[in-house]
Amino acid sequence: MLTYVIRRILILIPMALIISFLVYLGLELTPGDAVSHMISPEMMASISAERLDALRVSLGLEQPFIVRYWIWLQGMLQGNFGYSTAGGVAIHAILADRLPATLELSAVALVFSTIFGCVLGVISALKRGSTTDNVLTVTGMLGVSIPEFFFGLVAILIFALKLQWLPVGGRLLPGYDSYWDHLPHVIMPALVLSIMMTAGVMRYARSSMLDALSKEYIKTARSKGLPEWRVNLLHGFRVALTPVIVLIGFRLPVLIGGSVIIEQVFQWPGVGSEFISAVRSQDYPLVMMIALLSVMAVLTASLLVDILTALIDPRVRLDK
Amino acid sequence: MPRPIRQRLKTAYADIQKYENEELDTIPLYYQQLFIYESNRVNRNGHGYGNEQYNYDWGIVDWTVEPDADGKKVLYTNTAPAQFFEQPWLNLGIWIHNKVVFDHLLVADGSLTSFSPQLAESYNVSEDGMTVSFTLRDGLTWHDGSPLTVEDVAWSIKTAMMIPTVNPVVSNTIHSIEGADAYSDGSADDVSGIALDGNTITLTFAKLDPNVLLTFSQFAPLPAKYFPDIDPLQIQQSSFWQKPIGSGPFMVKEVKMNDFTTMVPFPDYFGGVAKIDEIVAFPSGDGDGNLLKNAGAHKADYGFTKNTADVSALEDMDFMKVTPADIPYTRMMWINHYPMK
Amino acid sequence: MTQDQDVALSVKNLKTFFYTNKRCNKAVNGVSFDIKKGKTLCIVGESGCGKSVTASTIMQLLPTLSRIEEGEITYHSENGDIRIDQLERNGEKMRSIRGSEIAMIFQDPMTALNPVYTIGFQISESLKYHTDLTRTQYKTRAIELLRDMGISLPESRVDDYPHSYSGGMRQRAMIAMAMSCSPKILIADEPTTALDVTIQAQIFELMDTLKKEHGTAIMLITHDMGVVAELADEVAVMYMGNIVEAGTVDEVLRNPTHPYTRALLASIPVLGKGKHQDITAIPGSTPDPYDRPNGCQFADRCAYRIDACDVMPEETQIGRTHRVMCWRHEEVGANAAE
Ligand SMILES: Nc1ncnc2c1ncn2[C@@H]1O[C@H](COP(=O)(O)OP(=O)(O)OP(=O)(O)O)[C@@H](O)[C@H]1O
Ligand code: SF4
Ligand SMILES: [Mg+2]
Numbered sequence: 001m002l003t004y005v006i007r008r009i010l011i012l013i014p015m016a017l018i019i020s021f022l023v024y025l026g027l028e029l030t031p032g033d034a035v036s037h038m039i040s041p042e043m044m045a046s047i048s049a050e051r052l053d054a055l056r057v058s059l060g061l062e063q064p065f066i067v068r069y070w071i072w073l074q075g076m077l078q079g080n081f082g083y084s085t086a087g088g089v090a091i092h093a094i095l096a097d098r099l100p101a102t103l104e105l106s107a108v109a110l111v112f113s114t115i116f117g118c119v120l121g122v123i124s125a126l127k128r129g130s131t132t133d134n135v136l137t138v139t140g141m142l143g144v145s146i147p148e149f150f151f152g153l154v155a156i157l158i159f160a161l162k163l164q165w166l167p168v169g170g171r172l173l174p175g176y177d178s179y180w181d182h183l184p185h186v187i188m189p190a191l192v193l194s195i196m197m198t199a200g201v202m203r204y205a206r207s208s209m210l211d212a213l214s215k216e217y218i219k220t221a222r223s224k225g226l227p228e229w230r231v232n233l234l235h236g237f238r239v240a241l242t243p244v245i246v247l248i249g250f251r252l253p254v255l256i257g258g259s260v261i262i263e264q265v266f267q268w269p270g271v272g273s274e275f276i277s278a279v280r281s282q283d284y285p286l287v288m289m290i291a292l293l294s295v296m297a298v299l300t301a302s303l304l305v306d307i308l309t310a311l312i313d314p315r316v317r318l319d320k
Numbered sequence: 321m322p323r324p325i326r327q328r329l330k331t332a333y334a335d336i337q338k339y340e341n342e343e344l345d346t347i348p349l350y351y352q353q354l355f356i357y358e359s360n361r362v363n364r365n366g367h368g369y370g371n372e373q374y375n376y377d378w379g380i381v382d383w384t385v386e387p388d389a390d391g392k393k394v395l396y397t398n399t400a401p402a403q404f405f406e407q408p409w410l411n412l413g414i415w416i417h418n419k420v421v422f423d424h425l426l427v428a429d430g431s432l433t434s435f436s437p438q439l440a441e442s443y444n445v446s447e448d449g450m451t452v453s454f455t456l457r458d459g460l461t462w463h464d465g466s467p468l469t470v471e472d473v474a475w476s477i478k479t480a481m482m483i484p485t486v487n488p489v490v491s492n493t494i495h496s497i498e499g500a501d502a503y504s505d506g507s508a509d510d511v512s513g514i515a516l517d518g519n520t521i522t523l524t525f526a527k528l529d530p531n532v533l534l535t536f537s538q539f540a541p542l543p544a545k546y547f548p549d550i551d552p553l554q555i556q557q558s559s560f561w562q563k564p565i566g567s568g569p570f571m572v573k574e575v576k577m578n579d580f581t582t583m584v585p586f587p588d589y590f591g592g593v594a595k596i597d598e599i600v601a602f603p604s605g606d607g608d609g610n611l612l613k614n615a616g617a618h619k620a621d622y623g624f625t626k627n628t629a630d631v632s633a634l635e636d637m638d639f640m641k642v643t644p645a646d647i648p649y650t651r652m653m654w655i656n657h658y659p660m661k
Numbered sequence: 662m663t664q665d666q667d668v669a670l671s672v673k674n675l676k677t678f679f680y681t682n683k684r685c686n687k688a689v690n691g692v693s694f695d696i697k698k699g700k701t702l703c704i705v706g707e708s709g710c711g712k713s714v715t716a717s718t719i720m721q722l723l724p725t726l727s728r729i730e731e732g733e734i735t736y737h738s739e740n741g742d743i744r745i746d747q748l749e750r751n752g753e754k755m756r757s758i759r760g761s762e763i764a765m766i767f768q769d770p771m772t773a774l775n776p777v778y779t780i781g782f783q784i785s786e787s788l789k790y791h792t793d794l795t796r797t798q799y800k801t802r803a804i805e806l807l808r809d810m811g812i813s814l815p816e817s818r819v820d821d822y823p824h825s826y827s828g829g830m831r832q833r834a835m836i837a838m839a840m841s842c843s844p845k846i847l848i849a850d851e852p853t854t855a856l857d858v859t860i861q862a863q864i865f866e867l868m869d870t871l872k873k874e875h876g877t878a879i880m881l882i883t884h885d886m887g888v889v890a891e892l893a894d895e896v897a898v899m900y901m902g903n904i905v906e907a908g909t910v911d912e913v914l915r916n917p918t919h920p921y922t923r924a925l926l927a928s929i930p931v932l933g934k935g936k937h938q939d940i941t942a943i944p945g946s947t948p949d950p951y952d953r954p955n956g957c958q959f960a961d962r963c964a965y966r967i968d969a970c971d972v973m974p975e976e977t978q979i980g981r982t983h984r985v986m987c988w989r990h991e992e993v994g995a996n997a998a999e
Binding site: 049052059086089169173273274 | 330553554574578598603610613614
Binding site for chain 1: 717720722751755756757758759760761764765767769772773774775776777778786787790791822824835838
């Protein structure tokens with residue numbers, strides 16, 4: 001198992017390299033560059049080429065693509081994440097600022113959706129065909145199929161604009177002094193994100209649970225005279241858990257990358273909304289860093305999922 | 321853009337400008353409208369409206385806002401930064417910090433046609449228009465308490481000469497100053513057309529620029545001491561722009577990038593201390609996607625928009641008032657107007 | 662009602678119906694039999710005739726859409742008779758019988774064991790609910806059971822997961838689990854169908870030993886007439902939800918009086934009779950369980966069919982232990998004697 005984990009971690013390196021190169025290439029292929037974003041087209045025409053080139057040189061944009069990539073990579077290897085092209089802010093500082101916001105939102109949603117998704121999914125499966133099951137199933141379908149932004153806007157309309165219980169967006173308010181002061185801000189985005197994520201987990205848990213309950217070993221467990229809770233939870237849910245863990249594991253990257261849409265809708269100053277504006281302004285170093293972080297998060301999550309599955313399901317072996 | 325094409329575009333643009341200037345009387349002037357919205361909590365106390373994309377004499381110091389439950393007068397607006405404060409020479413009046421944190425030598429009226437002194441106590445334009453001098457008020461200070469001097473103004477002008485990210489009107493004016501080209505291409509160490517004398521800065525122009533006064537009603541001097549040894553091209557990358565220090569009626573108090581920025585009255589402002597206790601600005605560009613949401617939640621007391629859909633929605637909110645402002649504007653399409661070679 | 666002293670469980674006129682899509686499947690339609698202490702009752706019949714449903718009914722392990730319509734299931738426990746059919750399905754009383762008084766092993770040991778728990782854990786679950794053993798004793802007992810069932814190195818295998826067991830070992834582990842609380846009755850539903858022949862023989866041998874040593878009553882469900890001849894003390898032949906013929910092995914195998922039993926016997930090769938045997942498959946196929954004939958269920962496939970067969974034949978007692986459901990059992994029996 002240890003060698004497997006080490007090997008998987010080693011594989012991450014070439015994968016990260018390839019992906020980082022592709023992202024860089026993708027940025028290169030989009031029209032314009034950071035300078036063309038800084039200066040409006042009208043001004044562009046009145047500025048001499050020399051001056052623009054000087055600006056490019058000062059931002060290190062004049063080098064050929066591959067050289068720039070190489071410089072960026074060297075910086076990364078030395079633990080220097082670089083500076084945002086647009087504003088010159090150190091990228092680690094930007095991330096240090098945005099990551100807590102994203103974590104705060106996503107962690108709430110992840111924990112909430114895991115717990116409620118599993119509980120509701122199991123109830124739904126155990127009461128299969130009942131009104132409870134039908135209500136939950138329909139709700140779950142809605143939850144999965146309604147786009148996040150729509151759900152978010154409806155929530156804002158009702159709770160912020162009509163009822164005025166909660167703020168429309170943002171994370172902190174001027175004059176806050178403790179974490180709890182901004183609790184009202186996190187409630188709505190976290191709940192909206194949670195509910196959307198819960199719906200997915202619930203549907204998954206339900207079908208996985210139904211699958212487990214139809215297995216012969218459930219009958220064996222009953223034939224041993226075990227109480228129903230033990231049959232359903234220890235024998236049914238324990239087995240049903242594996243695919244649910246996989247689903248949740250693959251959602252872990254949201255902790256790092258944030259939910260781009262929810263962050264936009266709720267003006268949440270997290271990594272997701274930062275990414276959008278960085279892409280818009282072709283801020284290569286920032287885009288690269290966030291993309292790379294997300295990729296690493298995805299790869300790590302998949303490794304984590306593998307390890308967890310192996311821990312949970314003795315049939316899965318990692319040391320091959 | 322490949323260089324030859326850009327060169328051609330540039331020449332063409334210059335030709336068009338020349339033609340425009342020659343034919344000024346015959347060119348139709350278009351109006352675009354811009355809409356200033358205000359909540360009913362805000363009172364301009366008699367100050368008028370103007371071209372909100374620029375800086376004009378809007379009397380923010382006299383504005384009042386209905387106090388909130390704590391008795392605090394807070395004005396909510398937008399155009400706060402997401403990652404850094406943009407330096408004020410590019411998009412002159414778009415950002416709230418350009419409007420309230422930085423002052424200018426002159427102040428324009430709402431239509432940007434007549435000017436009066438602001439940081440300057442007085443100004444003088446020579447008969448031929450080739451020499452312009454500004455005398456600063458006595459005892460001006462930056463928000464950090466250090467004196468605002470003609471050296472700061474000169475440094476700002478010279479720095480702006482070196483960088484492309486400057487509004488074209490401003491850029492045109494400062495490049496018309498005598499010795500500007502030699503300075504910006506590195507062949508001279510100083511600008512021969514800038515002379516300092518006590519509290520007075522005198523600019524001598526190599527070519528006549530009709531927009532000098534407009535420029536200096538929009539061009540914000542910066543405190544030079546925060547930019548020691550800076551490569552002018554990298555000015556935007558300076559850490560100064562995480563929490564800038566200006567000379568305007570409000571100073572930046574708290575910045576949560578991409579979340580909010582607060583500004584409070586500058587107690588030593590020469591024009592008196594502003595009556596509003598705090599400005600809270602939420603991040604946005606000049607088009608604010610969250611405007612309606614924030615307005616609905618009473619978190620947009622002032623701002624401007626060009627989005628007509630937003631305007632009609634704002635007008636439907638009984639606590640919002642929308643005032644249109646005309647912005648004279650020429651924009652034409654030229655077809656086969658310049659040689660194709 | 663006279664009852665043999667050594668009857669462990671008796672089933673009377675049991676009817677279990679399934680309801681799917683508003684249609685009714687009379688999967689078990691009035692069966693009666695006794696399971697006796699220290700004896701093996703074999704239930705044979707074609708696929709779908711209701712063998713497993715009968716077994717599940719006794720254990721009250723029926724799916725939700727089915728129910729006992731009629732009849733009695735009486736477990737003659739040491740503390741008096743218990744009417745299983747009247748117990749709540751997963752109620753406390755029923756659970757206390759399951760696993761400790763009546764245990765069951767299933768057809769496919771691959772799927773009947775939970776893949777995520779060790780064999781030891783799965784055995785100790787029974788012990789936890791039916792014995793006073795302590796946690797530490799579970800393991801010793803599990804090892805003992807595994808050893809008794811013929812698993813080598815039980816000390817280490819007890820902590821293994823099912824996937825590292827072979828098919829035969831899993832079935833032994835299943836039997837170990839079933840036998841862990843020394844049940845009075847063991848119901849085995851085709852316990853060897855999924856295993857290869859040599860392993861089959863070992864498993865049956867094991868069951869036979871248990872029967873002899875512990876006096877366990879066994880209900881063995883099988884398709885295999887060879888197994889019946891080998892292991893059974895009594896046989897019940899089922900067809901479409903009915904027991905069409907029942908009796909001792911001798912009675913049923915040597916003197917079959919139902920055309921279906923005869924056809925069943927003719928359709929299997931008998932060991933030792935040589936290569937050139939007359940094997941005849943039963944013609945036709947079983948009727949649609951949702952659309953059963955009114956009379957004798959076997960009528961469509963029966964060579965002896967007469968008009969009277971359009972009415973359900975009654976059960977006739979033709980010996981003290983031998984009974985049959987056929988209008989023409991006398992002719993069939995006479996034919997068999999030839
Ligand atoms: N879970 C169920 N849902 C619906 N019908 C069922 C179910 N289980 C069994 N039946 C029906 O009950 C009847 C008897 O099935 P049963 O499983 O008892 O047959 P069997 O004799 O055990 O056959 P096999 O030899 O294939 O195991 C069949 O018609 C079958 O379709
Ligand atoms: S009752 Fe008639 S049809 Fe049925 S088995 Fe007997 S002879 Fe055949
Ligand atoms: Mg069966």
